[in-house]
Amino acid sequence: MTVPPLGDPLRSPGWLPIASSLAQLAETNAESHWPSLRCDPAIVLELARMGGLTLTGVQLQAIHHGTLLQAFVDRWHDPELGWIDWRELPASSLRSLGLRIAAYSESLAQRTQKTAPESAWCAGLLAPLGWYALLAQGVALFPPGSESGYDPLALARRWMHRWQLPAWLVATTGYLHLPLDAVVRLGGDADLFAIVQTAVFLAQGQDAHLRLAPSAEFVEPSLRRLGLHGGPPQFPDVVPTPEIPDHFHGDPRRIPLLFDWLKTVGEHRRQANLSRAERLEREADELHRLLLEQRSGEALRLRDAKLNALAELAAGAGHEINNPLAVISGHSQYLLSREECPERRQALQAIVRQTQRIHQILNELMLFARPAPPQRQPLDLHAILQAVLLEVRDLADRKRVRLEVHEALQPIALLGDARQIQTALTCLVRNAIEAATEDGWVRIRQLLPESNHLEMVIEDNGPGPEPAQREHIFDPFYSGRTAGRGRGLGLPTAWRLAQAHGGDVRFESLPEGPTRFVLVLPTVSSGEESPIRRCA
Amino acid sequence: MKTVFTTGEAAKICKVSQQTIIRCFDNGQLRGFRVPGSRFRRIPREALYKFMKDNGIPTDALESGKRKVLLVDDDVDLVELILKVLEEDGRFEVRVAQNGFDAGMMVKEYRPDLIILDVMLPDINGKEVCQRVRADNTLEDVRIICISGMIEEDKIQELKLSGADDFLHKPFDIEELIERMCAQLEIEPASASA
Numbered sequence: 001m002t003v004p005p006l007g008d009p010l011r012s013p014g015w016l017p018i019a020s021s022l023a024q025l026a027e028t029n030a031e032s033h034w035p036s037l038r039c040d041p042a043i044v045l046e047l048a049r050m051g052g053l054t055l056t057g058v059q060l061q062a063i064h065h066g067t068l069l070q071a072f073v074d075r076w077h078d079p080e081l082g083w084i085d086w087r088e089l090p091a092s093s094l095r096s097l098g099l100r101i102a103a104y105s106e107s108l109a110q111r112t113q114k115t116a117p118e119s120a121w122c123a124g125l126l127a128p129l130g131w132y133a134l135l136a137q138g139v140a141l142f143p144p145g146s147e148s149g150y151d152p153l154a155l156a157r158r159w160m161h162r163w164q165l166p167a168w169l170v171a172t173t174g175y176l177h178l179p180l181d182a183v184v185r186l187g188g189d190a191d192l193f194a195i196v197q198t199a200v201f202l203a204q205g206q207d208a209h210l211r212l213a214p215s216a217e218f219v220e221p222s223l224r225r226l227g228l229h230g231g232p233p234q235f236p237d238v239v240p241t242p243e244i245p246d247h248f249h250g251d252p253r254r255i256p257l258l259f260d261w262l263k264t265v266g267e268h269r270r271q272a273n274l275s276r277a278e279r280l281e282r283e284a285d286e287l288h289r290l291l292l293e294q295r296s297g298e299a300l301r302l303r304d305a306k307l308n309a310l311a312e313l314a315a316g317a318g319h320e321i322n323n324p325l326a327v328i329s330g331h332s333q334y335l336l337s338r339e340e341c342p343e344r345r346q347a348l349q350a351i352v353r354q355t356q357r358i359h360q361i362l363n364e365l366m367l368f369a370r371p372a373p374p375q376r377q378p379l380d381l382h383a384i385l386q387a388v389l390l391e392v393r394d395l396a397d398r399k400r401v402r403l404e405v406h407e408a409l410q411p412i413a414l415l416g417d418a419r420q421i422q423t424a425l426t427c428l429v430r431n432a433i434e435a436a437t438e439d440g441w442v443r444i445r446q447l448l449p450e451s452n453h454l455e456m457v458i459e460d461n462g463p464g465p466e467p468a469q470r471e472h473i474f475d476p477f478y479s480g481r482t483a484g485r486g487r488g489l490g491l492p493t494a495w496r497l498a499q500a501h502g503g504d505v506r507f508e509s510l511p512e513g514p515t516r517f518v519l520v521l522p523t524v525s526s527g528e529e530s531p532i533r534r535c536a
Numbered sequence: 537m538k539t540v541f542t543t544g545e546a547a548k549i550c551k552v553s554q555q556t557i558i559r560c561f562d563n564g565q566l567r568g569f570r571v572p573g574s575r576f577r578r579i580p581r582e583a584l585y586k587f588m589k590d591n592g593i594p595t596d597a598l599e600s601g602k603r604k605v606l607l608v609d610d611d612v613d614l615v616e617l618i619l620k621v622l623e624e625d626g627r628f629e630v631r632v633a634q635n636g637f638d639a640g641m642m643v644k645e646y647r648p649d650l651i652i653l654d655v656m657l658p659d660i661n662g663k664e665v666c667q668r669v670r671a672d673n674t675l676e677d678v679r680i681i682c683i684s685g686m687i688e689e690d691k692i693q694e695l696k697l698s699g700a701d702d703f704l705h706k707p708f709d710i711e712e713l714i715e716r717m718c719a720q721l722e723i724e725p726a727s728a729s730a
Contacts, residue, residue, distance in 0.1 A: 315688050319656060322685025326706035327613040333710045334617060355707050363687055372689040 013075045015082030015136035017042035019252040025069040026265040031060040039242050044122045049163050057116040066269025073266045082136025083251045101127045103239040104199035112226050114191040123172050123196050130155030172196050177214040180221035194222035311369035318362045329355040368493045374417035388425045401433050402441040420497045427494035428458045435462035449523045459514040541579045544722050549597045602629040608639040609654035636660035655684035663698045670699035679720040
């Protein structure tokens, strides 16, 4: 037995499938032709090269997307690309042998349920791979009157290594003459190997001269592995072999216009693949979005749980704390009403004031944790702004902060809870005044509504929040707050009330610029009837 | 003791409508005078007493001249304070119930003009007390002011729906409590003794 040098014959880029297979590959539903395509060793080999053949079955994407067809089109004019005339001897007998091994393998896989039948079929069909390769090179396998000197298994191994086929397939098809345990050590899959080896052994019959099967004693472990101690099953000697249609007989490269047609189809498929790539990217984007949504959904659930816990606490604590506060405050008020000493009066007044402050803190906590559902009514933004200014005027005067208000001239149709919007706005303006520098300014601007929302911009000349604190600025649970802006529940409350209205509060980072918060409120959409317009 | 009454106060004491008092005043059945420089009617105590005797109206309300208040709260310190303040005010006669059950009993028996009701009682909830009072036709005129340390806006709304006339958050301004009481009883806010 000789192994030809790994020169020219094995530089081979493979061989072309039969013309009818190519025609089937060119169809839109190429994969639906798999039952006949899988009888063509060129197709199965190419699919294995493309990674479509695995131990658990076959994947037909390469056929479906046209990449398999494209591989042949690309190699079409390669002078080394072979072709096998399967109707001529010895190719015809090799073909029927290959199909017999494939059928037996598939049947054994089905009986033993040890491996995927499709995988077994494919591996079985490729068992005579070494012979196929030689045929494709036009080598005379068996010169008349002599036995072939080639070692088909060695050829197959080299071939498969070159084409970087998976190790389990190389071990199965390349070491058929070895016993099972040896092949497993070489990376073979015990079950698949046992199946294919048994199938080859049973199928070889009169083709013993092809020297694919091992000696009977080496097959023994495979039979045991398959639980066939009582002797191998009886398989028919002849398995149905698909006919090769006459008009598809012959080298496909000689069929006029076939190449042009396949090339056009290939290009078309490539285009389709491009759009498919886009679709895949979109799908990936969508998955990414869903993942994010799920993640943020979890974050939302966590936040809601925290808010609920806070609301429970505030409600419980509210009652427990307000009752003693009422006693403290009440008695102080009583004493105050009959106290004349100015010093003591002052002290008593402070007690009353501070109890009120504690009460207020509890209320704010509740307002943040569980604001009442907004009572939506047409809003008079001008009146709300005036009320806000009235509320913060004292604080602004004390800090000598200038308040500038720029209102939109046209009335804006806005639905909302006037008290809550006023509270939200007051929180933001108060926060701005507190953060503004002494003798600084706070500017409140009402922008004209865009699409379906209105923005109120609150700016101040104070330093903005530290970058590390920005993402926590609306989070009342964030404990890393230092002194200055964003202490207390003002910003979180504004944010919460805006959210309850379907709006938002955001911080806009302006390098070098003023510190800017934006209150976003949804306007009455054009679909709804504006109550304000109705009133007008 | 209060010596002069407005028509509204007289109506309350006699448990008739203010219109009736005005009609009797105008037709001379009920004697009184008009505030100089205005058309406001005033009724001296003796005139009102005679009017009530003449018409067979029980005079016990006039005899004390005080409005009856039932204070329901389990916080002894707060009860003590409110008692002291209302006593000093002089216009109110006050009894105290420390739980919902006692409150229910006393409403029937004492027939107060006004209940100051803490919402969170050791036994039954203030909301239930409100509902029970409102379910009784003979207690229609009883006014209820709830006081509570609770801060949930929706629960406060619920309370108002179950029949409370007013609500005051704890801690509260004592003067405000008295003002609200006067408003409910339709008496002049400033204390007579003040």
